[in-house]
Amino acid sequence: MNQDNIQTELEKLTYEINPYENTVDEKKFLFIDLCSGMGGFHQAIHNIKEIDSQLLFAADIEKNCREVYEKNYGVMPYDDLTKINVFKHKKFNAIFAGFPCQPFSVAGKRMGLDDARGTIIHYILNMVKHRKPEVVCLENVKGLKSLKNKDQCGSEVMCYKLIYSVFEELGYFITDRVISPDEINIPQKRERVVIVATRKDAVKNKNIKTNEDYEKTILHTVGELINLRKKQNENKQIFDNDKDVHPRFKLNATLNNYPKEEIKKNEEKIKQHIESYNKKDKTLTLWNKIISDKGWDKLDNNELQTTYTLHTKKKCKKNFKQEHLFIDFLHYKDTTEIPKNLNCVDRRNKNICKTFKDKSDMWNLLYQHHEGFQKFWDEISKKYANEFLDTPLQHRYLEYSGNKDYGSKNTLNDKYCQFRMSGVRIRRGEVFPTLVKSGPMPIIISKRRYLTNSEGARLQSFPGTFQFIGGDSKAMNRIGNAVNVEVIEIMLRSMLMQVFPEKFNTHFELSQTNIIKEDEVKQQSNNVTEITEEDEVEQQPDNICSFILKRGKNKGKQCGKKNCKSKTHKK
Numbered sequence: 001m002n003q004d005n006i007q008t009e010l011e012k013l014t015y016e017i018n019p020y021e022n023t024v025d026e027k028k029f030l031f032i033d034l035c036s037g038m039g040g041f042h043q044a045i046h047n048i049k050e051i052d053s054q055l056l057f058a059a060d061i062e063k064n065c066r067e068v069y070e071k072n073y074g075v076m077p078y079d080d081l082t083k084i085n086v087f088k089h090k091k092f093n094a095i096f097a098g099f100p101c102q103p104f105s106v107a108g109k110r111m112g113l114d115d116a117r118g119t120i121i122h123y124i125l126n127m128v129k130h131r132k133p134e135v136v137c138l139e140n141v142k143g144l145k146s147l148k149n150k151d152q153c154g155s156e157v158m159c160y161k162l163i164y165s166v167f168e169e170l171g172y173f174i175t176d177r178v179i180s181p182d183e184i185n186i187p188q189k190r191e192r193v194v195i196v197a198t199r200k201d202a203v204k205n206k207n208i209k210t211n212e213d214y215e216k217t218i219l220h221t222v223g224e225l226i227n228l229r230k231k232q233n234e235n236k237q238i239f240d241n242d243k244d245v246h247p248r249f250k251l252n253a254t255l256n257n258y259p260k261e262e263i264k265k266n267e268e269k270i271k272q273h274i275e276s277y278n279k280k281d282k283t284l285t286l287w288n289k290i291i292s293d294k295g296w297d298k299l300d301n302n303e304l305q306t307t308y309t310l311h312t313k314k315k316c317k318k319n320f321k322q323e324h325l326f327i328d329f330l331h332y333k334d335t336t337e338i339p340k341n342l343n344c345v346d347r348r349n350k351n352i353c354k355t356f357k358d359k360s361d362m363w364n365l366l367y368q369h370h371e372g373f374q375k376f377w378d379e380i381s382k383k384y385a386n387e388f389l390d391t392p393l394q395h396r397y398l399e400y401s402g403n404k405d406y407g408s409k410n411t412l413n414d415k416y417c418q419f420r421m422s423g424v425r426i427r428r429g430e431v432f433p434t435l436v437k438s439g440p441m442p443i444i445i446s447k448r449r450y451l452t453n454s455e456g457a458r459l460q461s462f463p464g465t466f467q468f469i470g471g472d473s474k475a476m477n478r479i480g481n482a483v484n485v486e487v488i489e490i491m492l493r494s495m496l497m498q499v500f501p502e503k504f505n506t507h508f509e510l511s512q513t514n515i516i517k518e519d520e521v522k523q524q525s526n527n528v529t530e531i532t533e534e535d536e537v538e539q540q541p542d543n544i545c546s547f548i549l550k551r552g553k554n555k556g557k558q559c560g561k562k563n564c565k566s567k568t569h570k571k
Contacts, residue, residue, distance in 0.1 A: 018075070020057075029093050029094065030094070031056065031095070032056050032089075032095055032127075033055060033057075033096050034059050034095065037069075040485050056090060057077070057078060057089060059081035064478070067469045072467055095127060096136075096488075097124050098483045128166075129166075137495065142191045145193055160176070177491065179222070184226055184487070185236060188434065189432070190484060204500070222494045236458075239444075240454055245452055248273065251443070252277075258270055284445060287412060288413070291411060292411060398423060413445055415428055416428075416432060416444060418440045432451070435460070435479055438480070453468060456476060461489075
């Protein structure tokens with residue numbers, strides 16, 4: 001890359017410094033919050049009262065995220081971290097980032113570091129290289145630990161090991177733990193890998209001399225913190241008072257339940273909303289009648305687990321870790337009408353369809369060759385099928401996911417559900433399913449209503465008073481894409497205890513979640529550290545990850561591996 005190109009790239013990396021940054025106290029523990037979302041890392045570090053911390057700057061690509069962040073913390077994040085020139089900012093002690101999870105998630109294409117969003121980690125590692133903060137904490141889906149990408153030699157290597165190799169090269173101890181909020185009595189199943197890295201010379205714990213020592217110490221400390229937090233959360237309040245819940249969350253609400261002012265403004269929209277929700281309420285009532293009549297134990301047998309147990313175990317590779325109960329027989333009035341659009345296959349396993357000419361073959365196979373299914377269908381269809389005729393098609397398909405742990409056998413009322421495009425998914429009632437950015441929010445069947453915004457915030461360990469901007473869908477997007485505050489706090493504590501052992505007592509109390517705003521932004525002249533042209537040139541993001549992936553200008557470079565047989569680069 002010639003000098004002119006370098007200058008062009010540097011211009012792209014230049015932002016006007018936020019005046020707020022000139023007001024920060026450099027004596028404090030300064031952190032930057034990348035891919036900041038609704039500020040889970042920010043909240044977590046401020047919950048650790050032993051550390052006098054302050055935000056230097058944050059960044060997030062989504063406008064609504066930035067607006068929500070400013071509303072709750074008083075600082076507007078930058079909009080694109082790839083355009084941040086870290087040399088123009090004050091020195092900071094920590095980098096926190098919940099970098100994009102879509103490239104590594106089983107819900108996506110799993111392209112990993114080959115996905116454009118997956119390259120964000122390159123820019124983060126570039127900041128680590130050039131500013132060498134004492135600590136780094138990263139969060140992502142647990143799929144990060146099982147996904148492979150090719151290194152410079154063309155060999156498949158685990159993604160997380162490629163990332164780890166960078167930290168080790170830069171002089172950091174590093175480890176991780178897969179952790180879920182339900183481990184600390186927060187009722188949400190949300191397994192995420194949290195990576196913590198500490199610069200070796202910043203570790204003050206004299207017992208840590210190797211990465212193995214660091215890993216053992218961190219994981220042991222995390223275990224103790226989990227046990228402590230689990231006890232503290234035994235009586236944690238998640239749900240709002242039902243009397244205070246707005247009728248827009250309720251499935252059985254009527255127009256009379258809405259405030260008169262809202263009816264005057266949006267009567268037609270409210271009526272449409274009520275009609276849609278009332279259909280869902282009716283659907284749950286009908287399914288509850290079937291469950292009450294037959295019981296989960298009778299519904300769950302080898303003949304009726306139509307999709308997974310009868311066919312897919314032989315056809316699919318490592319796709320199924322548990323058995324699901326599928327009931328999908330209420331599309332038609334009686335068995336003489338074979339459904340042509342039977343939704344018998346999970347959307348992520350479309351290869352199953354290839355084993356049948358069309359989906360009706362599945363129906364034929366089940367009905368004609370399995371006496372138990374035939375008898376069950378004949379009995380149920382006569383009794384309930386007609387009641388389903390005026391319900392949406394996707395409401396006539398029930399899936400229970402819960403490893404046969406049904407709780408009460410004759411009711412749905414102790415469970416949660418989600419209305420998905422593929423059908424009605426029922427889950428056991430002790431733990432909510434993972435809240436996701438674009439997925440449907442859970443319904444609390446016993447309360448006949450959706451989870452509220454404040455309840456969703458509490459499931460992510462934010463205070464119920466957290467303020468959102470926009471409608472309910474935007475609020476739930478923020479919640480579903482956030483890191484869990486208490487999970488991050490535990491991992492940060494375990495790491496910071498090795499850096500500042502004198503500040504932590506072995507018998508400390510974990511803090512409660514409260515919103516803390518940064519100091520008000522003051523308009524002052526920029527006061528930035530001067531940098532040399534050599535520093536600027538060295539900051540280019542390709543430099544830090546040239547040994548991670550074989551792409552771009554890295555082709556033809558020596559990888560440094562012994563006995564490498566690759567023809568794509570020089571020895």
